[in-house]
Amino acid sequence: MVEDLRLDSLEGVGPVTTRKLSDAGVHNVMDLVVRGPVEIADITGMEKDTAEKIVNKARQHLVDGGLIANHFTSATEIYKHRQNIGRITTGTNCLDTLFDGGIETQALTEVYGEFGCGKTQFAHTMSVMVQKSKEEGGLEGSVLYIDTENTFRPERIVSIAKAHDMDPEKVLDNIIVARAYNSSHQILILEEAGPVIEENNVKLIVADSAVGLFRAEYLGRGTLSVRQQKLNHFVHLLSRIAETYNCAAIATNQVMASPDVFFGDPTRPIGGNVVAHTSTYRIYFKKSGKKRIARMVDSPHHPEEEVIFALGEAGVIDPEEADKKTTKKAATKKATTKKAKEPKVEATVETPEVEATVETPEVEATVEVESDDFDPVEG
Numbered sequence: 001m002v003e004d005l006r007l008d009s010l011e012g013v014g015p016v017t018t019r020k021l022s023d024a025g026v027h028n029v030m031d032l033v034v035r036g037p038v039e040i041a042d043i044t045g046m047e048k049d050t051a052e053k054i055v056n057k058a059r060q061h062l063v064d065g066g067l068i069a070n071h072f073t074s075a076t077e078i079y080k081h082r083q084n085i086g087r088i089t090t091g092t093n094c095l096d097t098l099f100d101g102g103i104e105t106q107a108l109t110e111v112y113g114e115f116g117c118g119k120t121q122f123a124h125t126m127s128v129m130v131q132k133s134k135e136e137g138g139l140e141g142s143v144l145y146i147d148t149e150n151t152f153r154p155e156r157i158v159s160i161a162k163a164h165d166m167d168p169e170k171v172l173d174n175i176i177v178a179r180a181y182n183s184s185h186q187i188l189i190l191e192e193a194g195p196v197i198e199e200n201n202v203k204l205i206v207a208d209s210a211v212g213l214f215r216a217e218y219l220g221r222g223t224l225s226v227r228q229q230k231l232n233h234f235v236h237l238l239s240r241i242a243e244t245y246n247c248a249a250i251a252t253n254q255v256m257a258s259p260d261v262f263f264g265d266p267t268r269p270i271g272g273n274v275v276a277h278t279s280t281y282r283i284y285f286k287k288s289g290k291k292r293i294a295r296m297v298d299s300p301h302h303p304e305e306e307v308i309f310a311l312g313e314a315g316v317i318d319p320e321e322a323d324k325k326t327t328k329k330a331a332t333k334k335a336t337t338k339k340a341k342e343p344k345v346e347a348t349v350e351t352p353e354v355e356a357t358v359e360t361p362e363v364e365a366t367v368e369v370e371s372d373d374f375d376p377v378e379g
């Protein structure tokens with residue numbers, strides 16, 4: 001398979017062109033399709049016509065190999081091709097319901113919402129879940145995690161893995177973290193990701209946050225179009241990689257409480273698709289007290305619906321799990337507080353006379369109020 005994807009397996013691509021392409025970071029047939037003719041001409045200096053011919057050959061090569069669908073395809077074939085789409089469970093019933101089984105490969109899933117709503121927690125959780133066996137809802141694949149805000153925390157991965165009975169060391173080993181220092185670097189990481197994805201069986205690419213660096217670097221109205229252009233380039237690249245390499249992609253995006261449009265109209269087919277059935281899912285995360293709400297905002301085939309989830313040691317969790325933990329925590333706290341308080345009451349009570357006046361129910365009542373950290377208004 002890897003043999004088949006070598007650049008020189010394409011008719012008319014000799015050693016000179018191969019070298020030119022490799023020097024520009026294009027290492028295999030998939031990379032050619034991902035980058036597209038305009039970019040190939042741009043980065044190698046070859047004529048546009050030549051680049052188009054080579055990319056068309058590359059695309060045909062992938063179509064012949066059954067790796068991507070042809071441009072004119074019957075619905076039956078698209079249907080058949082969609083059977084190759086993998087799903088990664090979120091490890092929760094609530095979000096799996098929202099995603100109809102989990103997040104899909106060959107698609108870009110955008111998660112947006114205000115700070116602290118759980119985007120990074122979700123990305124961490126998915127980085128663990130993708131490694132689960134297929135029977136358990138994973139894809140037995142590894143992760144390419146593009147961290148633009150320095151918020152990747154291996155400690156969180158360890159807790160999430162443990163909570164799902166997985167070996168934390170193995171789980172950490174399967175996450176390749178690429179720290180992006182600026183927006184150009186962020187794009188470069190993706191441009192060079194092809195061989196990494198293939199060699200490591202990457203089944204999930206995370207960009208957390210996808211937009212932060214672009215936003216920070218291109219401030220003001222005057223730079224808006226350049227920012228959008230560069231951001232579009234990044235997002236299209238991510239989405240084409242997801243389609244071509246059959247992996248899932250998650251892009252997070254921090255927004256103020258009232259969201260506006262980020263990546264353009266997501267229902268519009270993104271230009272330069274390599275597969276006809278590209279789909280982008282957009283999920284809005286919202287804080288609701290201690291819980292979180294996830295809404296499927298835009299999807300070609302999911303209904304627009306909302307579910308409640310929560311955040312915990314295991315990453316994203318079902319709200320009932322959080323309730324169970326709160327009750328359990330309150331109960332343990334109540335027990336320990338009661339134990340701790342009782343000797344204190346005894347110690348301060350010096351004479352048996354006073355001891356008789358101290359009523360235990362009263363102490364219990366205070367303890368109960370103190371230990372109840374579940375806020376019914378918030379929850």
Ligand SMILES: Nc1ncnc2c1ncn2[C@@H]1O[C@H](COP(=O)(O)OP(=O)(O)OP(=O)(O)O)[C@@H](O)[C@H]1O
Pocket residue numbers: 113114115116117118119120121122151254311312313
């Ligand atoms: N170990 C944990 N157990 C329970 N909840 C946790 C744990 N770690 C983090 N959280 C919760 O996750 C929240 C932060 O979520 P997260 O970092 O995913 O936000 P975000 O959407 O990525 O925010 P930003 O836009 O600032 O990056 C915290 O407010 C906290 O409630």
Ligand SMILES: [Mg+2]
Pocket residue numbers: 119120121151208
């Ligand atoms: Mg974050």
